[in-house]
Amino acid sequence: xxxxxxxxxxxxxxxxxxxxxxxxxxxxxxxxxxxxxxxxxxxxxxxxxxxxxxxxxxxxxxxxxxxxxxxxxxxxxxxxxxxxxxxxxxxxxxxxxxxxxxxxxxxxxxxxxxxxxxxxxxxxxxxxxxxxxxxxxxxxxxxxxxxxxxxxxxxxxxxxxxxxxxxxxxxxxxxxxxxxxxxxxxxxxxxxxxxxxxxxxxxxxxxxxxxxxxxxxxxxxxxxxxxxxxxxxxxxxxxxxxxxxxxxxxxxxxxxxxxxxxxxxxxxxxxxxxxxxxxxxxxxxxxxxxxxxxxxxxxxxxxxxxxxxxxxxxxxxxxxxxxxxxxxxxxxxxxxxxxxxxxxxxxxxxxxxxxxxxxxxxxxxxxxxxxxxxxxxxxxxxxxxxxxxxxxxxxxxxxxxxxxxxxxxxxxxxxxxxxxxxxxxxxxxxxxxxxxxxxxxxxxxxxxxxxxxxxxxx
Amino acid sequence: xxxxxxxxxxxxxxxxxxxxxxxxxxxxxxxxxxxxxxxxxxxxxxxxxxxxxxxxxxxxxxxxxxxxxxxxxxxxxxxxxxxxxxxxxxxxxxxxxxxxxxxxxxxxxxxxxxxxxxxxxxxxxxxxxxxxxxxxxxxxxxxxxxxxxxxxxxxxxxxxxxxxxxxxxxxxxxxxxxxxxxxxxxxxxxxxxxxxxxxxxxxxxxxxxxxxxxxxxxxxxxxxxxxxxxxxxxxxxxxxxxxxxxxxxxxxxxxxxxxxxxxxxxxxxxxxxxxxxxxxxxxxxxxxxxxxxxxxxxxxxxxxxxxxxxxxxxxxxxxxxxxxxxxxxxxxxxxxxxxxxxxxxxxxxxxxxxxxxxxxxxxxxxxxxxxxxxxxxxxxxxxxxxxxxxxxxxxxxxxxxxxxxxxxxxxxxxxxxxxxxxxxxxxxxxxxxxxxxxxxxxxxxxxxxxxxxxxxxx
Numbered sequence: 012x013x014x015x016x017x018x019x020x021x022x023x024x025x026x027x028x029x030x031x032x033x034x035x036x037x038x039x040x041x042x043x044x045x046x047x048x049x050x051x052x053x054x055x056x057x058x059x060x061x062x063x064x065x066x067x068x069x070x071x072x073x074x075x076x077x078x079x080x081x082x083x084x085x086x087x088x089x090x091x092x093x094x095x096x097x098x099x100x101x102x103x104x105x106x107x108x109x110x111x112x113x114x115x116x117x118x119x120x121x122x123x124x125x126x127x128x129x130x131x132x133x134x135x136x137x138x139x140x141x142x143x144x145x146x147x148x149x150x151x152x153x154x155x156x157x158x159x160x161x162x163x164x165x166x167x168x169x170x171x172x173x174x175x176x177x178x179x180x181x182x183x184x185x186x187x188x189x190x191x192x193x194x195x196x197x198x199x200x201x202x203x204x205x206x207x208x209x210x211x212x213x214x215x216x217x218x219x220x221x222x223x224x225x226x227x228x229x230x231x232x233x234x235x236x237x238x239x240x241x242x243x244x245x246x247x248x249x250x251x252x253x254x255x256x257x258x259x260x261x262x263x264x265x266x267x268x269x270x271x272x273x274x275x276x277x278x279x280x281x282x283x284x285x286x287x288x289x290x291x292x293x294x295x296x297x298x299x300x301x302x303x304x305x306x307x308x309x310x311x312x313x314x315x316x317x318x319x320x321x322x323x324x325x326x327x328x329x330x331x332x333x334x335x336x337x338x339x340x341x342x343x344x345x346x347x348x349x350x351x352x353x354x355x356x357x358x359x360x361x362x363x364x365x366x367x368x369x370x371x372x373x374x375x376x377x378x379x380x381x382x383x384x385x386x387x388x389x390x391x392x393x394x395x396x397x398x399x400x401x402x403x404x405x406x407x408x409x410x411x412x413x414x415x416x417x418x419x420x421x422x423x424x425x426x427x428x429x430x431x432x433x434x435x436x437x438x439x440x441x442x443x444x445x446x447x448x449x450x451x452x453x454x455x456x457x458x459x460x461x462x463x464x465x466x467x468x469x
Numbered sequence: 470x471x472x473x474x475x476x477x478x479x480x481x482x483x484x485x486x487x488x489x490x491x492x493x494x495x496x497x498x499x500x501x502x503x504x505x506x507x508x509x510x511x512x513x514x515x516x517x518x519x520x521x522x523x524x525x526x527x528x529x530x531x532x533x534x535x536x537x538x539x540x541x542x543x544x545x546x547x548x549x550x551x552x553x554x555x556x557x558x559x560x561x562x563x564x565x566x567x568x569x570x571x572x573x574x575x576x577x578x579x580x581x582x583x584x585x586x587x588x589x590x591x592x593x594x595x596x597x598x599x600x601x602x603x604x605x606x607x608x609x610x611x612x613x614x615x616x617x618x619x620x621x622x623x624x625x626x627x628x629x630x631x632x633x634x635x636x637x638x639x640x641x642x643x644x645x646x647x648x649x650x651x652x653x654x655x656x657x658x659x660x661x662x663x664x665x666x667x668x669x670x671x672x673x674x675x676x677x678x679x680x681x682x683x684x685x686x687x688x689x690x691x692x693x694x695x696x697x698x699x700x701x702x703x704x705x706x707x708x709x710x711x712x713x714x715x716x717x718x719x720x721x722x723x724x725x726x727x728x729x730x731x732x733x734x735x736x737x738x739x740x741x742x743x744x745x746x747x748x749x750x751x752x753x754x755x756x757x758x759x760x761x762x763x764x765x766x767x768x769x770x771x772x773x774x775x776x777x778x779x780x781x782x783x784x785x786x787x788x789x790x791x792x793x794x795x796x797x798x799x800x801x802x803x804x805x806x807x808x809x810x811x812x813x814x815x816x817x818x819x820x821x822x823x824x825x826x827x828x829x830x831x832x833x834x835x836x837x838x839x840x841x842x843x844x845x846x847x848x849x850x851x852x853x854x855x856x857x858x859x860x861x862x863x864x865x866x867x868x869x870x871x872x873x874x875x876x877x878x879x880x881x882x883x884x885x886x887x888x889x890x891x892x893x894x895x896x897x898x899x900x901x902x903x904x905x906x907x908x909x910x911x912x913x914x915x916x917x918x919x920x921x922x923x924x925x926x927x
Contacts (some may be wrong), residue, residue, distance in 0.1 A: 044785025101787055108683070170785045197689075211688070215786050224750030225566070226901040229773045230669070230871025231655075233801050234756035234765030235746060240774040240796075241709070248706035251699070288693060292682030295825035298692035307692030315687050316698040317789050318780035323797065327502025327628040328673050328834050329559055330799055330872075331775050331900055338698075339781065341788055343691050367753035376786050413688025414788075442789055443684040 014153055015465045021148045022457050029144045030118070030127075032062065033453065036098070036136050037116040037129045043078055043099035044170035052078040052166045055098040059164055066147045067156050073182075075174035078166030082185070085146075087158025092467065093188035093427070094160060095417055096139025096195060097168035100131035101442045108444035118450060123201070123438075125450040133439035137448035138194040139164060141434065141456030145464060148457070157464045161186060165417070168195075171215065171376040172416055179424045187425045190390045192463075194456075195415055197435035199280070201449070204398040204459065205407040206391065207431035208384040209309060212344030213414035214354050215376025218243070218361060219337045222369050226322075227332040237368050239336040240321040246364045247338060250314050255299040257314045257342075259356045265347030269310045277305055280407070290438055309410030313343045341376070343414060350378030379416030384428055390467060394430050397462035401455060432463070472611055473923045479606040480915050487602045487915065488576070488585075490520065494556070494594050495574040495587045501536055501557035502628035510536040510624045513556040517622055524605045525614050531640075533632035536624030540643070543604075545616025550925065551646035551885070552618060553875055554597025554653060555626035558589035559900045566902035576908060581659070581896075583908040591897035595906035596652040597622060599892065599914030603922060606915070615922045619644060623875070626653075629673065629834040630874055637882040645883045648848045650921075652914075653873055655893035657738070659907070662856040662917065663865040664849065665889035666842040667767060670802030671872035672812050673834030676701070676819060677795045680827050684780075685790040695826050697794040698779040704822045705796060708772050713757040715772045715800075717814045723805030727768045735763055735868070748896055767868030771801045799834070801872060808836030837874030842886055848925060852888050855920035859913060890921070 022029075041055040042048040056072050056079040063070035063083040070083035078099065103113040111117065116129030127137060143162070150156050163186060167174055179186060199205040222239040223232075252258050269277075284304035288294055298307035307313075321336030323329035342353055354375055361371055385391070386408045398406035411431070418429045434452035435441065480487075499513040500506040514530050514537040521528035521541040528541035536557065561571040569575065574587030585595060601620070608614050621644060625632055637644060657663040680697040681690075710716050727735075742762035746752055756765035765771075779794030781787035800811055812833055819829055843849065844866045856864035869889075876887045892910035893899065 044787065045783065102781065102783060104781075104783070169787070213788075215788075217786070222751065225898065227749060228871070228900040229771070229775060229799060229801065230869075231766070231895060231899075232749070233771040233773050233870060234769055235742070235754035235762040236749070236751055237753070237755035238773055240777050241705070244702040244705040244774065244777070245709075247699070247702040251703075284693065291685060291690070291694070293680065293694055293826045295695070296693035297695035297824065297826070304693040308689070311692055313687070313691045315691050315696055315788075315790060316702065316780065317687060317787060318782040318791075319698050319702070319794065320778050320782040322774065322776035323560065323562075324776040324778040324795070325503060325560060325562070328675070328797060328799070329502065329627070329775060329900060330671075330673075330773075332773060333776075336777070337782070339786060341687060341786070343687065366755065368751045368755070411688075412691060413686070437689060440683065441689075442686045442787060 015461065017152045018148045018461045019458055021152050022144065022461060025144070025148065026454060029140070029457065033127070033137060033140045034116045036140065037131050038114055040114050041099045041131070041166065042102050043167050045102060049078065052099055056081050056166055059098060062143065063162060066150045068162065075178055077174045080166065080178055081162070081164040083162040085156035085158065085160045089159055089468065091159045091188040092161070092190060092192055093186055094142050094162045094192045094194070095165070096142065097135045097165040098139065099166045099169050100134065100136070101169050103130050105444065110445055126447040127450055127453060128445065128447045130446050132446055132448035133435045134441035134446065135168070135195050137453050138433050138435065138456065141453060142192070142194055142460045144457040145460035148461060149464065157468045161188065168417070175417060176420055176424065179420055183425065188427055190427055191421045191429040193415065193418060193429045193431045194433050196411060196413070196431045196433035197437065199407045199409055201436055202402065203404050203407060204402045205409040206395060206398070207411040208386050208408045209410040210382045210418055210431070211312070211412055211414050212348060212350055212379045212381035212419065213376070213416060214342040214344065214350045214357070214378050215339070216354065216357060217337065217339050217374040219335055219372045220365070220369055221335045221372070223332070223334050226334050229330040229332045232332055236332050237366060238332050239369060240333060242366060242369055243321065243336040243338055246361055247316055247340070249364070255297070257312065259353065259360055261356060262312070262353060265349060266312060267346050269306060277309070277410070287437060308412035310345055312345050312348060315341050317341055343412065345381045348381065350380055354378060379414060379419045382418050382422065384431070388428065390430055393466040394432060394463050397466045398432065398459055401459045401462050432459070434459070473920065475610045476606045476919045477916055479610050480602065480919060483602070483606065484912060487598070491585065491595060491598045491911065492574045494598065495589050496572055498572050499557050499589070499624065500560050501625050503560060507536065510557055514539050514624055517556060520601065521620060524608045526620065533636055535632045538624065538636055539620070539622040541620040543614035543616065543618045547617055547926065549617045549646040550619070550648060550650055551644055552600050552620045552650045552652070553623070554600065555593045555623040556597065557624045557627050558592070558594070559627050561588050563902065568903055584905040585908055585911060586903065586905045588904050590904055590906035591893045592899035592904065593626070593653050595911050596891050596893065596914065599911060600650070600652055600918045602915040603918035606919060607922065615926045619646065626875070633875060634878055634882065637878055641883065646885055648885055649879045649887040651873065651876060651887045651889045652891050654869060654871070654889045654891035655895065657865045657867055659894055660860065661862050661865060662860045663867040664853060664856070665869040666844050666866045667868045668840045668876055668889070669770070669870055669872045670806060670808055670837045670839035670877065671834070671874060672800040672802065672808045672815070672836050673797070674812065674815060675795065675797050675832040677793055677830045678823070678827055679793050679830070681790070681792050684792050687788040687790045690790055694790050695824060696790050697827060698791060700824060700827055701779065701794040701796055704819055705774055705798070707822070713755070715770065717811065717818055719814060720770070720811060723807060724770060725804050727764060735767070745895065766870035768803055770803050770806060773799050775799055801870065803839045806839065808838055812836055837872060837877040840876050840880065842889070846886065848888055851924040852890060852921050855924045856890065856917055859917045859920050890917070892917070
């Protein structure tokens, strides 16, 4: 306990070196979804193994059919903690919208203070390094690592985590802990830390509709030849009704209305929907009618088209009737919605909507159910207190619109809950050009973990 | 008259050399819609100027704000003819579906006989060279070119012809003729020549819908943030009703029902819709209900989505809410439909369909009305007779589903009709991978023009 202040002081003095280390990791182009970057993903894992070993972890690179996992142990007695983060990042296109090369990180001055700019700064390299820097400071100050911690870092989070479930199943005993610590979420706002206690689930499907055996000329065939783009737009368009509700039969099974008490609590948060949307050029909550913007993000399921492609899309015009059209569709789930059932209903809806001469292929992404955490468990209370002390403002138990499938898998396979604590902000532009992570998030994030480790392990 | 047989004999003996010349032209990558190939377009124009000069034409390369025109004269007395073709070609993507490099032409044996394979073989380099080879044979046999012919070759037909109207307006007197000869259409079938007497008109629009100021993460913003792909799919989907009719107000103004007599004539053609669709893997005429496949192509307007793009479309998944979504939409027009009015109605429909926070940009392609030719004019009767003599089967006056905007411009600006004679076939895969032109089309095409020139100029 008395060592905490020394650890915090050490973190202050180590700031420039910590930033150099993060920059090294950010320079590695670990885009997991694109096979061209497979070597870079391995290099990021190797860098982390070496860094963790340098501070005393028993760290290993663990091969999978995809990108490697990193597992690092600091064995000991007492309660066991599993820290989770991911070293892979999103693709960087469209590249021309970046103000600097995405893998050439730098600290930049902005109207809101200093930020670390670069792909992965906020999602998730900057975040996972806050935890490693806290461990490093413990080791430097006390000579030993905090006892009984396992660090588990994935390299496929941004590409559907195909190896995650088999790896958890194969390494159940090694990875099992009393609770997981997951650093892949955000703060309530730049001043207010939060612990995410609700995560939306996910169903992802790539849908490809095929009609003719080849691309056709619309002068010759326009009229009698079916156009798969037209078929696809009709199918996608019918997924929502005029109130923004999703039309798949049974889709809302397992979705509860928000209790009035919770609604009142959320309203008291003073969430500024105008500012939230205004920051990205929007003014109008476009989700289901009858729900506030916050409810639309935290408590309501969605169906989104994340990508669509078909026919000629280059410069100029080409009067082609394409043979194929493709869309990437994802559903965010809440409550007890069943991802597998929704996937099956969606596929059935698409098949039944196909006109003659059309066929469909699906590529499905790892499904994950929604999650709600037990906020009265002692770990949650201790972590909330530690965060509150660091930030000088009471840490919130917050909802959340994102999906972190690993949390569902930890619960199902390793039978443990997750403390979701992160220091990202809504304007971090994760998954977008000019991604950033506030320098304050990186520095106070590491200090926060030092306090949380102290609270949890003492 | 007596020289025609000598000209035809000369064309026979010249076949290998004619093929070599066509291959030289096919090797030039003159993709007009992609600025990267701008130099190649100029090279194709230069090649044609040199070739036309070599046979006695007064040929010049004429600059435009886009790709150059080629104009070549063989002055003389009597009726004046303007031959039109285009030296530019369509893009070649998807490249992996080509069985050989698109710009490395070759003669290949197929079940249906020998074909010339390569981009532009059928559309339109192979076709325009049939006319030039006929002229060359005349020059070789008679020592002079057929009198009073102008050859006018465009390099922007596949990219909306932006320079065409200004060029026609600026060179009215030089280009005006009694009738145009246009070689950019097809035969009825491999045995039956035809003269196209109806062309569908065209309206083309690239529609880009913009919502947020940047790409967003669907975990953070999914729900309240409007998704422009969803907006676009809804707008496109509502363009057709359940009967396949286009819903834009006033769209069918100017579309006449087909007279029963014409319908009967078309039915007597024995058009095999099953075979036509079956050749490209389809079985079901997908256009407006209540019309045969042939009526859908020849006599009914269409609305097609030729391309669509938005969000993440690479390998894997990216849960992005994109800032923009784009579609390329074209309308084929018939009868007296007014292209400018339809463009305005379409743009108004899109604007009125936009939800809050969305804006739209349009890029419009050259509009062109539909055309019907006077098939009892003497040139039409002479050309039909010449074609019938060459092919040994009566040449048809046929409808046609394509749009050749130049024909409308010739009528409006130069006040002349067009004789649309070409030797393409439905299976030529123009605008698609593995484009071809039957060797017979190339050889008998040149012979056909020799006969037509003889009939028209004697």
